[in-house]
Amino acid sequence: MSAVSRRNVLRGGLVATTAGVVAPGTVAEAVAAADGASCPAPPGPAMVGHGDRRYRSLASRGYNRRVVGEPEHVWVVGTTAHVVRAAQQAVDSGGRITVRSGGHGFENFVADPAVEVVVDMSAMTGVSYDPARRAFAVEAGALLGDVYRRLYLGWGVTIPAGWCADVGVGGHILGGGYGPLSRLMGLSVDHLYAVEVVVVDRRGRARAVVATREPSDPHRDLWWAHTGGGPGTFGIVTRYWFRTPADGDDPSGLLPAPPAGVLSFQVSWDWEKLDRTSFARLVRNHGAWAEQHSAPDSPYLALYSELALTRRPSGTVFMIGQVAADSGAERMLDEHIAALNRGVPVQPVRPVRNQAWLAAALAGSPGDPGPVYRLKVKSGYLRRRFTDRQIEALHHHLTRTDYDHPGGGVSLYTHGGKVNTVAPDATATPHREASIKMF
Numbered sequence: 510m511s512a513v514s515r516r517n518v519l520r521g522g523l524v525a526t527t528a529g530v531v532a533p534g535t536v537a538e539a540v541a542a543a544d545g546a547s548c549p550a551p552p553g554p555a556m557v558g559h560g561d562r563r564y565r566s567l568a569s570r571g572y573n574r575r576v577v578g579e580p581e582h583v584w585v586v587g588t589t590a591h592v593v594r595a596a597q598q599a600v601d602s603g604g605r606i607t608v609r610s611g612g613h614g615f616e617n618f619v620a621d622p623a624v625e626v627v628v629d630m631s632a633m634t635g636v637s638y639d640p641a642r643r644a645f646a647v648e649a650g651a652l653l654g655d656v657y658r659r660l661y662l663g664w665g666v667t668i669p670a671g672w673c674a675d676v677g678v679g680g681h682i683l684g685g686g687y688g689p690l691s692r693l694m695g696l697s698v699d700h701l702y703a704v705e706v707v708v709v710d711r712r713g714r715a716r717a718v719v720a721t722r723e724p725s726d727p728h729r730d731l732w733w734a735h736t737g738g739g740p741g742t743f744g745i746v747t748r749y750w751f752r753t754p755a756d757g758d759d760p761s762g763l764l765p766a767p768p769a770g771v772l773s774f775q776v777s778w779d780w781e782k783l784d785r786t787s788f789a790r791l792v793r794n795h796g797a798w799a800e801q802h803s804a805p806d807s808p809y810l811a812l813y814s815e816l817a818l819t820r821r822p823s824g825t826v827f828m829i830g831q832v833a834a835d836s837g838a839e840r841m842l843d844e845h846i847a848a849l850n851r852g853v854p855v856q857p858v859r860p861v862r863n864q865a866w867l868a869a870a871l872a873g874s875p876g877d878p879g880p881v882y883r884l885k886v887k888s889g890y891l892r893r894r895f896t897d898r899q900i901e902a903l904h905h906h907l908t909r910t911d912y913d914h915p916g917g918g919v920s921l922y923t924h925g926g927k928v929n930t931v932a933p934d935a936t937a938t939p940h941r942e943a944s945i946k947m948f
């Protein structure tokens with residue numbers, strides 16, 4: 510999907526796309542009657558423009574400051590009905606509209622000079638169990654940390670989503686949702702039961718539609734499109750429902766349970782001691798290990814690692830990760846490091862930490878704005894390890910001296926396991942043979 514077509518999100522693009530997926534007149538509108546009545550009033554709707562003191566907080570809360578936008582106004586919304594209203598207003602006025610949830614997108618799909626209206630989902634953060642759908646309902650503005658905390662404390666379950674607790678569920682799920690537990694449990698979208706999404710039909714009417722994975726659901730295609738088809742492409746998601754394909758009425762059996770504890774680690778290799786040969790050996794060993802252990806029957810599925818091949822001026826090549834196992838975690842990590850370091854004459858430094866699972870999942874303190882980042886990121890999936898020629902090119906660019914910026918690099922994430930048990934066409938995330946995810 511090109512950047513241009515993604516950016517068409519909710520103007521012409523949405524109208525055309527949804528008209529193809531959801532036949533007007535046959536859709537079940539998600540009635541927003543449940544919004545509010547006997548509950549405390551939700552925030553919004555508020556149309557925040559330049560003169561409003563909230564404007565700056567709302568308009569500039571994106572993670573990647575390489576891209577900036579200055580929308581005419583930002584909608585604060587608290588219910589699905591508010592989102593429908595915001596979308597309708599943008600359609601009627603012809604304003605280019607987009608949506609922001611956690612603000613952790615890498616590209617300029619939200620922060621862009623061409624965007625006129627932003628719907629900000631950050632006040633819609635509910636996480637609850639919906640007995641009618643036998644699934645966990647998560648509002649799109651929730652951050653992953655909110656989701657982990659509430660699902661785990663409430664029912665002892667989780668979804669295998671990303672490592673950064675600040676990422677928004679709104680955009681994350683639409684890209685597949687990959688994290689430290691995915692080798693054990695699959696992608697987040699493998700547990701997605703339904704979405705509620707605000708779309709605009711061919712007559713220019715905004716409305717909310719619920720699409721489920723039920724084979725009999727006439728909107729099943731719309732559900733499928735939300736299992737990796739890309740964020741902001743088909744409409745504004747207001748709510749997700751999660752349930753692993755499973756039977757039973759006990760909520761604690763409807764999603765996977767994480768381990769009680771994890772072993773978190775950070776391993777680093779001093780760049781000064783890594784020459785061309787030992788660097789190549791380390792990368793080759795890592796690729797071989799990932800290939801060997803990407804099958805669903807690997808005994809190392811609990812081990813997740815991110816090897817960061819940084820630029821030499823940064824000082825160290827490092828690997829962070831966790832072993833999500835209640836027993837045998839130290840042994841697994843020792844064996845992993847030994848396999849990577851075979852023939853590498855540099856002893857890595859290896860701090861480790863035993864943590865309760867929830868503490869590890871919440872690392873990164875949601876809400877902390879942290880440093881300002883300006884990034885350009887590309888990603889890809891590898892079935893096989895890098896060839897020697899590719900490793901040579903990597904080494905050249907990471908060590909070249911005609912460019913002295915310490916930033917930049919290539920990160921290699923262990924992949925596969927349970928992710929690779931799902932058919933490529935079962936969801937809109939077709940990469941089901943990879944051994945490494947690369948950023």
Ligand SMILES: Cc1cc2nc3c(=O)[nH]c(=O)nc-3n(C[C@H](O)[C@H](O)[C@H](O)COP(=O)(O)OP(=O)(O)OC[C@H]3O[C@@H](n4cnc5c(N)ncnc54)[C@H](O)[C@@H]3O)c2cc1C
Pocket residue numbers: 571572607608609610611612613614615618619630649670671672673675676677678679680681682683684685686687688740741742744745746747
């Ligand atoms: C520090 C960091 C760590 C990350 N870690 C991981 C990881 O471990 N695993 C992983 O898989 N990914 C990871 N990502 C990538 C992340 O999942 C995506 O960038 C995701 O799109 C961010 O979602 P967001 O809601 O936070 O971002 P936003 O900037 O709010 O949105 C990103 C995109 O999604 C669209 N969008 C947002 N909300 C909605 C909605 N409600 N309905 C429709 N479209 C919407 C936006 O319009 C935009 O195009 C990480 C990103 C960062 C910056």
